[in-house]
Amino acid sequence: FPDILLANLVTTRPKIERLSALTRTTKITVGVDSLVNINDLSDAAIASKSTIDVVVCLNNNLDSIGVPPGEYSTDLAKSVAASDGLYFAGLIAYDTHSPELDQNEFTDKTTAYFSQILDTKHTIEKSGIDVPTLGICGTRHYKLAAATEDVTEILAGTYALMGASHIKHCSEFEPAARILSIVVSTPEPNLAIIDAGRKTAGSDSGMPIIQNVP
Numbered sequence: 001f002p003d004i005l006l007a008n009l010v011t012t013r014p015k016i017e018r019l020s021a022l023t024r025t026t027k028i029t030v031g032v033d034s035l036v037n038i039n040d041l042s043d044a045a046i047a048s049k050s051t052i053d054v055v056v057c058l059n060n061n062l063d064s065i066g067v068p069p070g071e072y073s074t075d076l077a078k079s080v081a082a083s084d085g086l087y088f089a090g091l092i093a094y095d096t097h098s099p100e101l102d103q104n105e106f107t108d109k110t111t112a113y114f115s116q117i118l119d120t121k122h123t124i125e126k127s128g129i130d131v132p133t134l135g136i137c138g139t140r141h142y143k144l145a146a147a148t149e150d151v152t153e154i155l156a157g158t159y160a161l162m163g164a165s166h167i168k169h170c171s172e173f174e175p176a177a178r179i180l181s182i183v184v185s186t187p188e189p190n191l192a193i194i195d196a197g198r199k200t201a202g203s204d205s206g207m208p209i210i211q212n213v214p
Helices: 013-022 035-048 071-082 103-126 142-146
Strands: 003-009 027-032 052-058 086-093 133-137 153-155 183-188 191-194
Touching: 003 133, 013 027, 013 035, 027 035, 035 052, 035 071, 035 086, 052 071, 071 086, 071 103, 086 103, 103 133, 103 142, 142 153
Parallel strands: 003 027, 027 052, 052 086, 086 133, 133 153
Antiparallel strands: 183 191
16 A cells, blocks of 8 residues: 555554654554653654654543643643654544433534634644644544545544444444354343353443344
8 A cells, every 4th residue: 555544652662663664655643632742752753764654532521632722732732843854743632422322412612613624723823834744533423524624534544444432323234254153041031141251242332232122
């Protein structure tokens, strides 16, 4: 692939050195959310005489990488643009909300967050820095992202395999795989033991659901 986006951080010295070497032959874009990482990437790019494309990662109360939209993320964008060996490629924004939110509340919260993202983008542009990419991450709100001005990429991942926490909100997609299990015991009323445990069906995004059982 001639153009690769790593929607994550590359932070350790061996990985950064490998990244900077690869960017001599392939366009690779990585995310940043700290000045330390920006400096490390710049030093490696200078040493390898390469250019690393960098996007600033934004976050909205998600326990993951990224910084909130606003002043600090704007300052990071300016630091990337001013760093030798780096090219400021834009912004990518991570977002999540409880799957229990009804559609109206979800839409209101997501729209408010998108507004903050756009404000950050416009502030960066007013400082004289181009923002060529604005990527929005998330499956449930891909339609909202597609209808939002300036969004250039939708980085939705869950839809490809689909999960129980998303399917009730994105019925246009179907699970890519199912687990076939059997009931091995019914030790008491309203309790069934199956031959599929925690290692078979993960619960990090909600408990699995039983097909065709309300």
